[in-house]
Amino acid sequence: MSRTDDNWLLRVRNLTKIYGEPNENTLNMTGPLFNSNICPETDAIVACADISFDLYPGEVLGIVGESGSGKSTVVRLLYFDMEKTAGSAFLKPYNSGLANILEESNQKKRFIRNHLMGMVYQNPRDGLNFRFSSGGNIAEKLIMAGNMNVGQIRGRASELLEKTEVPVQRMDDRPSSFSGGMQQRVQISKAIANNPPLLFLDEVTTGLDVSVQAKVLDLIRELQQDLGIAMIVVSHDLSVIRMLTDRTIVLKDGRIVESGLTDQILQDPQHEYSQLLVSSLL
Amino acid sequence: MVENKKYVNKYNFAFIDEATKREIRRKLLKAVAIPGYQVPYSSPEMPISRGWGTGGLHVTLSVIGKKDVFKIIDQGSDASVNACNLREFVHMMTDVKTTFDTSEATLIQTRHRVTEEELKENQIYIYQVPQPEPLRGVERYENKTRQMHGEADYAKMWVSIYESFIRHGDIMLYAGYPVKVNNRYIMAPSPIPKWDIPNLNQSKALHLFGAGREKRLYAVPPYTTVEPLEFEDVKFHTEDFTGLECFKTGYKKAYLDELYFDDGTRHFVINDSNFLDKLMEHSPLKQHSNKYIDKIEA
Numbered sequence: 001m002s003r004t005d006d007n008w009l010l011r012v013r014n015l016t017k018i019y020g021e022p023n024e025n026t027l028n029m030t031g032p033l034f035n036s037n038i039c040p041e042t043d044a045i046v047a048c049a050d051i052s053f054d055l056y057p058g059e060v061l062g063i064v065g066e067s068g069s070g071k072s073t074v075v076r077l078l079y080f081d082m083e084k085t086a087g088s089a090f091l092k093p094y095n096s097g098l099a100n101i102l103e104e105s106n107q108k109k110r111f112i113r114n115h116l117m118g119m120v121y122q123n124p125r126d127g128l129n130f131r132f133s134s135g136g137n138i139a140e141k142l143i144m145a146g147n148m149n150v151g152q153i154r155g156r157a158s159e160l161l162e163k164t165e166v167p168v169q170r171m172d173d174r175p176s177s178f179s180g181g182m183q184q185r186v187q188i189s190k191a192i193a194n195n196p197p198l199l200f201l202d203e204v205t206t207g208l209d210v211s212v213q214a215k216v217l218d219l220i221r222e223l224q225q226d227l228g229i230a231m232i233v234v235s236h237d238l239s240v241i242r243m244l245t246d247r248t249i250v251l252k253d254g255r256i257v258e259s260g261l262t263d264q265i266l267q268d269p270q271h272e273y274s275q276l277l278v279s280s281l282l
Numbered sequence: 283m284v285e286n287k288k289y290v291n292k293y294n295f296a297f298i299d300e301a302t303k304r305e306i307r308r309k310l311l312k313a314v315a316i317p318g319y320q321v322p323y324s325s326p327e328m329p330i331s332r333g334w335g336t337g338g339l340h341v342t343l344s345v346i347g348k349k350d351v352f353k354i355i356d357q358g359s360d361a362s363v364n365a366c367n368l369r370e371f372v373h374m375m376t377d378v379k380t381t382f383d384t385s386e387a388t389l390i391q392t393r394h395r396v397t398e399e400e401l402k403e404n405q406i407y408i409y410q411v412p413q414p415e416p417l418r419g420v421e422r423y424e425n426k427t428r429q430m431h432g433e434a435d436y437a438k439m440w441v442s443i444y445e446s447f448i449r450h451g452d453i454m455l456y457a458g459y460p461v462k463v464n465n466r467y468i469m470a471p472s473p474i475p476k477w478d479i480p481n482l483n484q485s486k487a488l489h490l491f492g493a494g495r496e497k498r499l500y501a502v503p504p505y506t507t508v509e510p511l512e513f514e515d516v517k518f519h520t521e522d523f524t525g526l527e528c529f530k531t532g533y534k535k536a537y538l539d540e541l542y543f544d545d546g547t548r549h550f551v552i553n554d555s556n557f558l559d560k561l562m563e564h565s566p567l568k569q570h571s572n573k574y575i576d577k578i579e580a
Contacts (some may be wrong), residue, residue: 107433129441136445143444144437149514150447172448 008054008092009230010078010198015051015087017073020044022085032252032273037068047073048254051087057197058228062245062262064235064277070254071234072122075200077102078232079119080109091116093197114144118191118229122203124183127190128175134161134186135171141193160189164219181212185219192223199231205240217243238277242266250274296343297375302326306344306499310490313501318463319431320414325497335368337492338391338410341499342372345406345490346389352380353387358395358537358553365393382556385567394457396478398536398557400568401487403504409472411493414500416460416470436468439511447516459518462509463502471508477520477537480572482508520574528552531561535569535578 018026026039030046037046048070055061063071077084080102088100093116101112113119121127128137138157147153158168164185166178175183184204191199201220205213221244224231233244241248241262248265250258250273258271269275294300302324309323328336346352352372356365360382368391373380381387384399391408401407417427420438430436439460446454457473461482471482472491482489482502489502502508510518527534529541529549536557538550552558560567569575 106429107435110433110435129438132441132445133448135448136441139444140437140441143440148440150444150516153444154448 007056008097009057009059010055010092011090011097012054012078013052013088015074015077015089016049016085017047017070017077017082018044018049018085019047022046030253031255032257035253037070037253046254048077048251051251051256053249053256053259055198055230055232057092057230058224059247060224060231060233060245062233062235062241062248063251064238064241064248065251066277067236069251071236071251072202073254074251075119075202075232075234079117079200080113081119091198110144114141115194116196116198118193118196118199120184120187120191120199120201120204122206124175124180124187127187128183130174130176132174133172134166134175134178134189137175137186138190138193141190145194156193157189160193161186163223164189165215179212180208181216184208184216188216188219188223192227192229195227197230199229201231201233201235203235204233205235205237213240220244238266250277293375295348295376296346296372297328298326298340298343303344306340309499310341310345310501313490313499314488314503316467317502317506318467318469318500320498320500322497323499325494328494329371330367333412333495335364335391335393335410336494337496337499338393338408338494339368339372339492340494341408341490341492342389342391343375345408346372346376346378348376348378350376350378350389351387352376352378352389352391353382353384353556354380354391355395355397355555356393358397358539359555361555382559384556394473394475395537395554396474396481396570398552398554398569399560400570401481401485403486405487407485407487407489409474409489409491411470411472411491411498412495413458414470414491414493414496414498416458416468431467434466439468443511443513443516447513453512453516453518460511462511464506464508468511469500469502469508475521475537476510476518477574479508479510479518480520480574481570483572484508523550523578526550528558528561530558533561533580535575535580 021042022044023042025041026044027049030037030039051074065071076082078089084102089102090097091101094112135157139153142153161168166182166185175186205216235241245262248262249256252273258274266278269278305324309321313321328339354365354369356362369380384397388404389406393410415427417430417439420442421427443453457475458470459476459479460468461471463469484505486504488504491500512518523538526538528551536552539553541549541551
């Protein structure tokens with residue numbers, strides 16, 4: 001699909017999250033130039049500020065940066081896990097992209113989350129309820145979207161588990177009895193249960209051993225190609241970014257320091273921090 | 283108990299002072315206006331401790347009038363200890379007429395049963411509720427459950443029913459089966475058996491619920507839709523008494539109690555004592571009718 005100004009899927013403008021009590025100088029005295037995200041005057045912490053980007057249907061956008069740079073904050077704000085301090089986000093399939101989804105009521109937000117978004121967290125405990133079976137976890141998402149038929153729910157759940165290569169016989173076991181890689185697959189099944197146009201992946205492979213990492217990444221790439229889901233991939237691992245993403249944003253101290261095509265950034269980083277990141281790639 | 287020596291009467295009519303009664307009535311009005319919504323209230327001190335029926339007693343004493351006829355049951359029986367003591371207390375404090383006869387009563391307080399006899403429009407049915415929060419089993423924090431009710435976010439509840447079904451092949455919820463009231467709030471109907479749940483649906487009487495220890499009131503107004511939670515293909519059902527009957531009357535269409543005699547033999551008897559008495563006397567009575575009871579052959 002060609003990219004025009006108009007066919008974006010997600011439009012984010014000036015997304016900002018500040019902890020503490022900022023004053024008028026807070027934003028001017030933090031950021032990569034000052035090498036800090038703590039305001040020297042008020043001690044407010046700027047988790048992220050002035051994040052603006054567009055995401056197009058089917059596109060995969062990477063967000064890289066060191067820990068504490070605000071990567072996860074961005075996707076968690078967009079998935080409504082936290083409240084923004086300022087900024088706006090528009091989602092095309094919701095209200096034709098006219099409403100700022102960050103300012104909707106909780107009920108509307110839940111609708112958006114259940115129908116139009118999926119999230120895969122680094123820690124499966126954040127995305128899954130370990131007291132429910134893996135099938136139950138997927139069922140939760142389906143029930144929230146209004147499916148009230150146990151037969152259909154189980155059909156869809158086994159279909160998803162098959163697709164993510166989790167043995168279907170283990171559908172009724174709790175995720176706590178699964179390996180890390182399997183837990184992550186269940187989380188992915190849950191995230192894509194309602195065929196959302198947009199998926200957030202927050203450090204999905206961190207903490208998995210290398211062979212499992214490769215399998216999970218393969219799965220994500222396959223899903224992306226089969227279903228054409230747009231994704232935002234957060235990672236500190238540049239090889240993950242190189243493998244999955246088309247475009248990349250580099251974050252430092254809560255600000256975007258560079259953005260562009262992934263290949264370009266990895267081959268020819270412009271900003272000094274991106275250069276550092278790329279040169280430290282093993 | 284500190285006795286009042288200032289006035290002619292030792293206690294105010296119906297024990298609770300008028301200001302507090304008014305507060306409870308106001309909260310009851312709110313509860314009736316929002317069927318199934320739990321309204322916080324004062325839960326004033328009573329001569330019995332909280333959790334022993336104070337919620338029901340608060341509601342009874344704040345709505346009772348001198349012309350009311352009062353009946354109280356405990357697990358279907360007019361004669362059990364809880365019922366006898368509270369009946370005595372309400373009678374002492376109000377001097378209203380008390381009765382065992384379900385159809386004669388205008389005010390019925392209950393612990394854990396709905397009468398088998400159909401309720402009428404002039405009756406108020408009052409429940410003693412130990413745990414008013416139907417979501418407590420899936421969410422332990424009160425601020426969370428309140429938010430879940432506020433936003434009608436009941437997915438967790440549904441998943442727990444789904445889980446129960448896949449684990450055990452049936453919905454393993456018994457007394458106090460969660461219901462959806464007026465298509466909006468999920469409500470704990472106090473621990474009445476599943477048998478009684480369908481009788482709340484479109485009931486002619488006003489149902490008031492008082493949870494004294496948890497300080498919550500809620501209500502099901504007359505002619506309100508009350509549906510047990512069920513999936514399209516996994517259905518709610520009432521207790522199964524197939525092949526059993528009351529050993530005194532041979533009646534099959536009522537909630538039965540299990541009895542063991544001294545010789546070790548097992549028998550069943552109708553749980554609702556007034557209903558049993560009326561059946562044995564052959565006096566006229568009209569039972570609740572719902573699709574679960576109607577299926578049973580007499």
